Amino acid sequence: KAGVTQTPRYLIKTRGQQVTLSCSPISGHRSVSWYQQTPGQGLQFLFEYFSETQRNKGNFPGRFSGRQFSNSRSEMNVSTLELGDSALYLCASSALENTGELFFGEGSRLTVL
Amino acid sequence: TQLLKQSPQFLSIQEGENLTVYCNSSSVFSSLQWYRQEPGEGPVLLVTVVTGGEVKKLKRLTFQFGDARKDSSLHITAAQPGDTGLYLCAGAPAGTALIFGKGTTLSVSS
Numbered sequence: 001k002a003g004v005t006q007t008p009r010y011l012i013k014t015r016g017q018q019v020t021l022s023c024s025p026i027s028g029h030r031s032v033s034w035y036q037q038t039p040g041q042g043l044q045f046l047f048e049y050f051s052e053t054q055r056n057k058g059n060f061p062g063r064f065s066g067r068q069f070s071n072s073r074s075e076m077n078v079s080t081l082e083l084g085d086s087a088l089y090l091c092a093s094s095a096l097e098n099t100g101e102l103f104f105g106e107g108s109r110l111t112v113l
Numbered sequence: 114t115q116l117l118k119q120s121p122q123f124l125s126i127q128e129g130e131n132l133t134v135y136c137n138s139s140s141v142f143s144s145l146q147w148y149r150q151e152p153g154e155g156p157v158l159l160v161t162v163v164t165g166g167e168v169k170k171l172k173r174l175t176f177q178f179g180d181a182r183k184d185s186s187l188h189i190t191a192a193q194p195g196d197t198g199l200y201l202c203a204g205a206p207a208g209t210a211l212i213f214g215k216g217t218t219l220s221v222s223s
Contacts, residue, residue, distance in 0.1 A: 106153065
């Protein structure tokens, strides 16, 4: 079956702009998690959604937000972009909430100039 | 504060050598997972260890969960260039989402 699909794969923005990233989970998976990956900090948890409800949230500023739709697809938004937001944003899906076994997409590479 | 500490951070070895990477925490986990990430891709789950003292083998990879369920190790026998990648351990503190260590970057040259 199809894996986790993230769009766009690459994007370049300038400081102050906003960005929306999209994630389509594996069919039948109801949990979607988002992570930010940078060389210095590794994978840092952003948020987790299950059945359209945010279940957990990481330690990121309010500029980072997300949502999940009834078909389990998810989006995350970053407003007022800063240079430090440049990162690989990874989406992962899971069949159950908090099982911890995640299936990752290839990520969206965001560069902020 | 990093809940899961991995060591070493970088490892560069020759084909055929053995290696061990470690994942340590001061907290108890109900389970720990190991993922491998290759450039341009997302992490892929290798194994989940659940029981303290558990040993799991995946071909040339051996995973161990500490008796106290605070640490884990990954041992690779006779490493091959195809083992090159970023190895990540992950665990979910009770009631929270899965968190990751910073990883061990392994480079195996032929």
